[in-house]
Amino acid sequence: xxxxxxxxxxxxxxxxxxxxxxxxxxxxxxxxxxxxxxxxxxxxxxxxxxxxxxxxxxxxxxxxxxxxxxxxxxxxxxxxxxxxxxxxxxxxxxxxxxxxxxxxxxxxxxxxxxxxxxxxxxxxxxxxxxxxxxxxxxxxxxxxxxxxxxxxxxxxxxxxxxxxxxxxxxxxxxxxxxxxxxxxxxxxxxxxxxxxxxxxxxxxx
Amino acid sequence: xxxxxxxxxxxxxxxxxxxxxxxxxxxxxxxxxxxxxxxxxxxxxxxxxxxxxxxxxxxxxxxxxxxxxxxxxxxxxxxxxxxxxxxxxxxxxxxxxxxxxxxxxxxxxxxxxxxxxxxxxxxxxxxxxxxxxxxxxxxxxxxxxxxxxxxxxxxxxxxxxxxxxxxxxxxxxxxxxxxxxxxxxxxxxxxxxxxxxxxxxxxxxxxxxxxxxxxxxxxxxxxxxxxxxxxxxxxxxxxxxxxxxxxxxxxxxxxxxxxxxxxxxxxxxxxxxxxxxxxxxxxxxxxxxxxxxxxxxxxxxxxxxxxxxxxxxxxxxxxxxxxxxxxxxxxxxxxxxxxxxxxxxxxxxxxxxxxxxxxxxxxxxxxxxxxxxxxxxxxxxxxxxxxxxxxxxxxxxxxxxxx
Numbered sequence: 384x385x386x387x388x389x390x391x392x393x394x395x396x397x398x399x400x401x402x403x404x405x406x407x408x409x410x411x412x413x414x415x416x417x418x419x420x421x422x423x424x425x426x427x428x429x430x431x432x433x434x435x436x437x438x439x440x441x442x443x444x445x446x447x448x449x450x451x452x453x454x455x456x457x458x459x460x461x462x463x464x465x466x467x468x469x470x471x472x473x474x475x476x477x478x479x480x481x482x483x484x485x486x487x488x489x490x491x492x493x494x495x496x497x498x499x500x501x502x503x504x505x506x507x508x509x510x511x512x513x514x515x516x517x518x519x520x521x522x523x524x525x526x527x528x529x530x531x532x533x534x535x536x537x538x539x540x541x542x543x544x545x546x547x548x549x550x551x552x553x554x555x556x557x558x559x560x561x562x563x564x565x566x567x568x569x570x571x572x573x574x575x576x577x578x579x580x581x582x583x584x585x586x587x588x
Numbered sequence: 589x590x591x592x593x594x595x596x597x598x599x600x601x602x603x604x605x606x607x608x609x610x611x612x613x614x615x616x617x618x619x620x621x622x623x624x625x626x627x628x629x630x631x632x633x634x635x636x637x638x639x640x641x642x643x644x645x646x647x648x649x650x651x652x653x654x655x656x657x658x659x660x661x662x663x664x665x666x667x668x669x670x671x672x673x674x675x676x677x678x679x680x681x682x683x684x685x686x687x688x689x690x691x692x693x694x695x696x697x698x699x700x701x702x703x704x705x706x707x708x709x710x711x712x713x714x715x716x717x718x719x720x721x722x723x724x725x726x727x728x729x730x731x732x733x734x735x736x737x738x739x740x741x742x743x744x745x746x747x748x749x750x751x752x753x754x755x756x757x758x759x760x761x762x763x764x765x766x767x768x769x770x771x772x773x774x775x776x777x778x779x780x781x782x783x784x785x786x787x788x789x790x791x792x793x794x795x796x797x798x799x800x801x802x803x804x805x806x807x808x809x810x811x812x813x814x815x816x817x818x819x820x821x822x823x824x825x826x827x828x829x830x831x832x833x834x835x836x837x838x839x840x841x842x843x844x845x846x847x848x849x850x851x852x853x854x855x856x857x858x859x860x861x862x863x864x865x866x867x868x869x870x871x872x873x874x875x876x877x878x879x880x881x882x883x884x885x886x887x888x889x890x891x892x893x894x895x896x897x898x899x900x901x902x903x904x905x906x907x908x909x910x911x912x913x914x915x916x917x918x919x920x921x922x923x924x925x926x927x928x929x930x931x932x933x934x935x936x937x938x939x940x941x942x943x944x945x946x947x948x949x950x951x952x953x954x955x956x957x958x959x960x961x962x963x964x965x966x967x968x969x970x971x972x973x974x975x976x977x978x979x980x981x982x983x984x985x986x987x988x989x990x991x
Binding site for chain 1: 590591594595598601602605606665666667669670671672673674675676677678
């Protein structure tokens with residue numbers, strides 16, 4: 384579950400978030416939309432503890448963002464950059480992620496999730512040769528690997544082909560059924576969300 | 589611990605598979621060492637004390653460049669951000685980066701040391717394992733400071749150089765400490781033992797011939813040459829009854845002052861083997877020591893050696909007489925009561941006066957006795973000061989120090 388109260392963030396003189404309130408309950412998919420530069424990505428980065436808000440509060444499953452380790456263990460995040468080591472294979476990149484989350488028996492789980500995102504036959508190839516769409520599929524696998532309770536997905540449909548888009552919609556539906564909170568930033572995704580919110584002038588309209 | 593292992597393994601795998609940072613750093617090390625090899629002369633290279641300076645400067649620049657590369661790589665690819673999304677304390681991430689950098693830097697150090705031995709020969713001698721161990725230990729500090737500053741600088745403009753520049757002040761303590769330790773382990777090999785005859789600091793005392801022969805044996809046993817600073821060798825010869833040539837026999841070279849007790853205004857003699865003296869002439873000229881019409885000075889020296897040697901005994905008698913006189917002054921302690929030759933060391937602490945003041949007041953009255961400590965003084969008798977003058981100096985001192 385995700386709750387945000389009075390979140391503010393400015394970059395120099397430009398105020399991006401102006402006391403934003405938001406909540407996503409367990410088992411809910413919220414689609415967040417807004418014009419370019421509205422602050423959608425900034426909000427997701429703050430919730431993922433990658434950036435700090437100037438003021439306001441936010442909690443993930445009751446843990447404030449200041450409790451970074453607890454919050455990060457509950458979050459699955461897809462951002463603008465895939466963030467994979469090109470010298471490592473897809474499997475090795477996920478194995479590293481699994482170890483950083485101290486997941487047990489990571490091997491089996493990794494194989495299963497690689498198969499799920501359609502990368503099993505590429506799992507031993509270095510990610511340096513992956514296409515952008517393949518990297519996005521791998522990012523999906525990474526976001527789901529540690530079974531987070533809250534998913535923050537910033538333009539997750541980007542670069543995905545038709546199958547990939549369909550896969551993502553299915554995954555989101557499964558997460559919803561699995562009682563997880565999902566906050567998605569996307570344009571024209573034809574995503575079946577429980578709520579669609581629009582971010583404008585630094586607040587949710 | 590397993591988290592650290594995972595982070596370090598990742599760092600090594602990424603670097604070993606791409607070799608981007610290590611190859612560039614290794615090439616920089618090689619280029620810098622080659623540059624220094626052709627810049628320095630063979631004589632300079634033979635000085636072991638230059639070795640730490642060469643290795644330090646090369647490793648600091650190449651090593652910090654390597655660490656900057658690893659930090660920037662994480663930033664450019666967004667992998668650093670991915671690591672920050674993991675549920676780890678930031679300190680663990682830093683430790684992981686530091687440990688990975690430490691291993692990379694240790695590898696670079698081994699490589700640089702190998703290059704150094706190849707290009708500069710082994711100026712460390714048998715101490716090379718200690719030298720290598722010190723360098724590897726210092727990599728701990730370099731990688732810690734380097735990781736801290738390069739990660740802090742990575743998001744900033746000019747990060748490529750900024751991280752390195754920021755790290756250098758942080759590393760000063762590490763470098764200075766390690767250099768001091770290196771100095772102990774890598775100090776230049778001793779080549780020469782010098783014996784001062786007579787010993788100034790020892791109160792003009794004489795090295796007995798038997799002791800001198802013993803010192804010579806030990807020196808030879810360690811492959812060391814033996815030189816006698818015999819500025820007052822003839823004082824020793826006259827006082828002990830041992831011929832100067834006997835004192836000179838165990839040593840390889842001797843220096844003898846014609847001034848001091850012998851009374852010449854200037855001049856000294858260096859004696860040794862033919863080859864040694866030929867080399868000494870070369871060095872004298874090389875250091876600007878060419879001198880025209882020096883025969884005039886040599887004549888004075890020749891006169892002194894003929895006429896002023898035996899009379900050194902008078903100086904010794906005068907010194908003993910002076911010591912006896914001033915030893916009776918209340919508050920004055922004679923530091924070398926045996927007065928073997930022409931030096932009298934005494935302490936005026938008991939008089940409540942400082943040696944500096946006493947020296948100044950003596951000088952006003954025409955007597956020069958040096959201060960060589962806050963309350964320590966040294967009187968020297970010589971050709972220019974006869975018995976009456978020595979007695980007068982003793983009386984004057986007694987008068988000045990009287991309470």
